[in-house]
Amino acid sequence: MSAIVDPTAPLTPSGNLRRRLVVSQLVSAASVMASFLAVAVLVLVTYDVAKQGASALSWDFLTKNPVGLAGGGIANAIIGSTLIIIFATLIALPIGVLTGLYLTEYAKPNSRAARALRTALDLLQGVPTIVVGLFVFGLMVVGHGETGFAGSVALSIVMLPLIARSSQEVLLLVPSTLREAADALGVERWRAILTVVLPAAAGGIVTGAILAVARAAGETAPLLLVDSLANPTQTQLLVFGHGVPNIPVLIYTASNLGIPEAQARAWGAAFVLLGLILIANIGARLALARYRARLGQ
Amino acid sequence: MGLCVLAGLLTAFVLAEIAYQVIDGARPAISHFGLHFLANPAWAPNFSNLGAATVLFGTAVSALMALVLATPLAIAIAIYLAMLAPRSVRAIVGPLVEMLAAIPSVVLGLWGVIVLAPFVQRHIEPWLHSTFGFLPIFGAQQTTGLSVFTAGLVLTVMVIPIIAALSRDLFLTVPHELKEGAEALGATRWEVIRGVVLPTTVSGVAAATVLGLGRALGEAIAVAQVIGDGSKIRPSLFAPGTTLASKIAVDFPNTLNKLHAASLFYLALILLVIGVITSLIAQAIANRFDATRLVTR
Numbered sequence: 001m002s003a004i005v006d007p008t009a010p011l012t013p014s015g016n017l018r019r020r021l022v023v024s025q026l027v028s029a030a031s032v033m034a035s036f037l038a039v040a041v042l043v044l045v046t047y048d049v050a051k052q053g054a055s056a057l058s059w060d061f062l063t064k065n066p067v068g069l070a071g072g073g074i075a076n077a078i079i080g081s082t083l084i085i086i087f088a089t090l091i092a093l094p095i096g097v098l099t100g101l102y103l104t105e106y107a108k109p110n111s112r113a114a115r116a117l118r119t120a121l122d123l124l125q126g127v128p129t130i131v132v133g134l135f136v137f138g139l140m141v142v143g144h145g146e147t148g149f150a151g152s153v154a155l156s157i158v159m160l161p162l163i164a165r166s167s168q169e170v171l172l173l174v175p176s177t178l179r180e181a182a183d184a185l186g187v188e189r190w191r192a193i194l195t196v197v198l199p200a201a202a203g204g205i206v207t208g209a210i211l212a213v214a215r216a217a218g219e220t221a222p223l224l225l226v227d228s229l230a231n232p233t234q235t236q237l238l239v240f241g242h243g244v245p246n247i248p249v250l251i252y253t254a255s256n257l258g259i260p261e262a263q264a265r266a267w268g269a270a271f272v273l274l275g276l277i278l279i280a281n282i283g284a285r286l287a288l289a290r291y292r293a294r295l296g297q
Numbered sequence: 298m299g300l301c302v303l304a305g306l307l308t309a310f311v312l313a314e315i316a317y318q319v320i321d322g323a324r325p326a327i328s329h330f331g332l333h334f335l336a337n338p339a340w341a342p343n344f345s346n347l348g349a350a351t352v353l354f355g356t357a358v359s360a361l362m363a364l365v366l367a368t369p370l371a372i373a374i375a376i377y378l379a380m381l382a383p384r385s386v387r388a389i390v391g392p393l394v395e396m397l398a399a400i401p402s403v404v405l406g407l408w409g410v411i412v413l414a415p416f417v418q419r420h421i422e423p424w425l426h427s428t429f430g431f432l433p434i435f436g437a438q439q440t441t442g443l444s445v446f447t448a449g450l451v452l453t454v455m456v457i458p459i460i461a462a463l464s465r466d467l468f469l470t471v472p473h474e475l476k477e478g479a480e481a482l483g484a485t486r487w488e489v490i491r492g493v494v495l496p497t498t499v500s501g502v503a504a505a506t507v508l509g510l511g512r513a514l515g516e517a518i519a520v521a522q523v524i525g526d527g528s529k530i531r532p533s534l535f536a537p538g539t540t541l542a543s544k545i546a547v548d549f550p551n552t553l554n555k556l557h558a559a560s561l562f563y564l565a566l567i568l569l570v571i572g573v574i575t576s577l578i579a580q581a582i583a584n585r586f587d588a589t590r591l592v593t594r
Contacts, residue, residue: 025484028381034373035382035390038461041454042397045408052411098304106301111306119580120309126508126576127315127569128515130542134549134565138318157311164308218401221517221542225549248403248518253406255522263411270404281399285392 004020046274053271056264062272065233066265074269076235080148080244084227085217087152087239088159093209095156100205103164103248104171105193125161133222134159146229148236148244154222159212166208173295174200203291207284212278218273220248228253247273318470319569322562325555334563340528340539342557354530355445355538358522360513362449362534367456368506374457375464376490391465398458406522409451410443414523416549417450418442422535436533443525445538451519456509463505467498493509504582515568517542541568 064073099117107114119162138153140147182192198205223246230236230243231252247269254266326334330347337348378391418441429435471494479489495502525537526547539547541564552558 020485020488025488026488027487029375031373031377031381034370035377037370038374038394038397038457039390042400045400045405045454048408048412049404058593063508095304095307098301099308102305102375107305117305117309120312123573123576123582124308124514126310126314126511126544126572126579128517128572130515130517130545131315131319131565131569132570134322134545134562135318137549138322138562139314157315160308160311214399218403220401220403221546221577224518224546228550248401251403251407252518252522255403255410263407266407267411270407273401274404277399277401278396281396282392 021070023154039180046278047168049267049270049274051268052264052267055275056268057271061268065235067233072233074247074250074265074272076233077247077250079235079237080239081217081229081246081248083237084148084151084155084223084244085213085241087149088155088216089209089213091152091156092159092163092212096160096209096212097167097205099160099164100167100171101193101197105166105189105197121164124157128221129154129158129219130221130225133225136222137225141226146227146243147241148227148230148239148246151223151227151244151246152239154226155216155219158219158222159209159216162212162215163205163209166211167205170201170204170208170291171197171202173292175295200295204288204295207288207291210280210284210295211288214277217280218248218277220252222284223249224252244247303425316569319562319566323559323566326559326563329556330560330563334560336414338530340544342553342560345556346556347556347560349567350543351528351530352539352544352564353567355524355527356514356540356542358534359445359448359452359524359538359540360510360549362445363452363513364506366449366453366462366509367509370453371457371460371505371509372464372502374461375468376494378461378465379468380486380490380494387496391462394458395462396458397454398462401454402516402519403522405451405454405520406471409447409519409523413450414442414444414447416442417444417447419433421558422446426535433532434534434536439535439537441525443523443537444535445524445527446534448520448524448538448540448543451523452516455516455519459512460502460505460509463508464498464559465501467501467505468494471497500582500585504579505583507575507579509570511579514540514575515542517546517574521546541565541571 046276058073061073062078063075065076066072066074080272099121103114104116107117136150136157140150140153178196178200179192182196187195227243227246228249230245232245234245236242251266251269251273254262255267257263325342326347330337334347334351338350338354339346339348340351341347341385359572372410374394378387378394382390395475418439422439422442425435426437476489480495484492508543523541524539524543524544526539527537528539529536531538545564545568548557549561552561
């Protein structure tokens, strides 16, 4: 038998190895290109929205109500969206955090109840938002008319699984030594949760909630079904009993009109919405990363 | 404890209530059309002749196109972020790709209808038609650019961040020993990816793809803005079309009669069933692969 390795062979690529290296480099190049493409799309959309939106933006645009199809501003939609989101958060935040608490503090991780609840959360997150809209329509709008509060309920259903999931993740990061220390002092479970676990997790829960709010703020499909019949020129300070003008539906209707002036207003509203959402996302992500790093140590 | 259980029960209850409301709303249409609804391509609410075949076709085609485009791109991005990118680049590009998912669908739709659709109509459609016109899917170009093709592109942008982020996290879980072992045997980067990383994560990547599919199937607003609300089954991607979710978004605010509204609930029921099935499939794949990894997102 001759030696398998030829000691005189040069240590430079040749033949088959060269082909393998070329293939490898082609794949690397393709993956760089794909990443570049994705970032380029983000930049392109943000740039277009910023360019078109900035020209529509003015002090009046933010502080005046709409006049006709194109005049005035979007003040009432900004106020309306804010109110709808606040009520949605008021509903979803306690339920979501409590669900997260149940999963981490009370249920045994592999018990049937915990697994069923996790599946339910996943399914709820997988329900298309337009179906959520139809659900709330059947529940609250039939026979009562469209209200801003119905929009809040719909958005809270969109937010619920996100908040439950993110608070569960954060609660899992809270060191178990804290809980054990509380147990050792004879503190009751609920008191330990209120005074030890929740304060330790508060930062993470809040940032998770902000991400959920950012997600719900741009949600259009449910609002289109349950809160699109509003007087577009009036400011509504109450979400009960009547429709409330809001930013997503305003953008949707204006984009379908095909009238340049209305589209200009849609761009302006999209600029406000996208700007707030991106800022909230970046801020929450930075805070969450810092929070994770701190709890991880 | 009691409160937490209550919150968990409420979450499960919402899910059941959604199913109940949607079935309840669809009942008139179910009793009127039966299962024949699924095969009937007509959508003529004023003649009470309604069927889901056209929307099902449009849903399948647009979601399939999005997956075909998004999956390879997203996996390439994930490969770049998990294995090739330097740490500093990874810390910037990763969140940027995820940020793509934060753009509200209505803003993406606004961009799609005003910027992307004319571009597609002017530049992409003529080129594809003249080069691949012998294939029926690349038929003659239309006048507006509002088409299944444009909707597929918009959905691609929405699906990429989902698949890319999940796949990247999966690639990062591949044990170093395996990768280093392959490298020690002289494998090139691509061979490490193909021989070690992809085989160990393939089921997780499949689950991520199914989750992306669920997103593409259920998106209503952005699709409604750019797909052109066509009413026929046409082979060409450049023709206007319609999908389950977008049909509901377009028709629901102005339904003609009870049967029309009930038929839209029927579509929502189909959508809900599809959504639940995709979630369950994704979970089943993920559970078999790794009980904690995907589920914690």
